[in-house]
Amino acid sequence: MRTCRSAVGVFVLCALLLTGCGAASFSPPQTEPTPASAAPAVSAAPVSFALETETVEWEYQSPDGVKLAESSVSLPVLQAVTGDGEALAEAVTPAHEQALAITQTFNDSFDGWREENADIKEMALEHYRQSPEMFARYGMCYEDDLTYTAYTTHRLVSVLFLGYSYYGGAHPNTGIVAYNFDLEHGSFLTPASIAENAAEFEAAVAEELVHQARAAAEEKEQPLEGLYWEDYPDILADWTSYTVSFDKAGMTVTFAPYELGCYAAGTHAFTVSYAFLQPYLSEYGCRLLELDVPAQ
DSSP states (O other): OOOEEEEEEEOOEEEEEEEEOSSOOOOOOOOOOOOGGGSSOOOSSSSSSEEEEEEEEEEEEEEOOOOOEEEEEEEEEEEEOOSEEEEOOOOOOHHHHHHHHHHHHHTTTGGGGOOOOHHHHHHHHHHHHHHHHHHHHTOOOEEEEEEEEEEEHHHHHHHEEEEEEEEESSEEEEEEEEEEEEEETTOOOGGGGGGGGGGHHHHHHHHHHHHHHHHHHTTTTTOOHHHTTHHHHHHHHHHHHHHHHHEEEEEEEEOOTTTTSSSGGEEEEEEEEEHHHHBBHHHHHHHTOOOOOOOO
């Protein structure tokens, strides 16, 4: 196994801001998101956070030296950083303790992806025993790859993972999953936690997704049934159960192949602008996303 890290960004947890208000093999971290209101806010302290990338790679060979499987997994690693830019290794103040606890909550959630996948090894070896020529002569190799992109504000880390897997079938599979983390409270959050009224918020977004889906079919000059499953409005109504991430453009709901339509239709991503979202957000949600709080 080989592990390496590279810095991808630093963002300051400002004291002023803190005083306010499936198709692929990759499974999500086995942690249940915690509503932000359930955890105490970290005290205002001159602590910043840095987001780095950790890459874990492994390769598996048969007993006679034929490569059967390989994996490359890139994961975000959150670090607490002191005022001089050095990584915080030991807590000397309560604020340091809170910052390190926040980083541990975030980083521990992805430990399952740091381990070698014994199931893939076993499947690849069994396939090799049955059809050794596919690996030795034709270069077949089981693959697992995971990459990510991240969007950060002073309060939020939104991570969108893209998983790719190939196990010798007709085509590879793609899986997409996102995790949104509240830096102030040190907890993962759900889309409903940023809304003033969750039911109204979810219904409004669902209606917008249906509108965008129909517009996409019209733009591509394809019938709806050529892009989506017949019950696509019901699937879109359950959008919070799928991949929800944030970036500069707004909130994006992503459906991997097979989730909203057939494999050939590919991935479907719908971005809902912050202008659309803002009226439905709570004060907490607005501050988390660094938007103006709507006037009462």
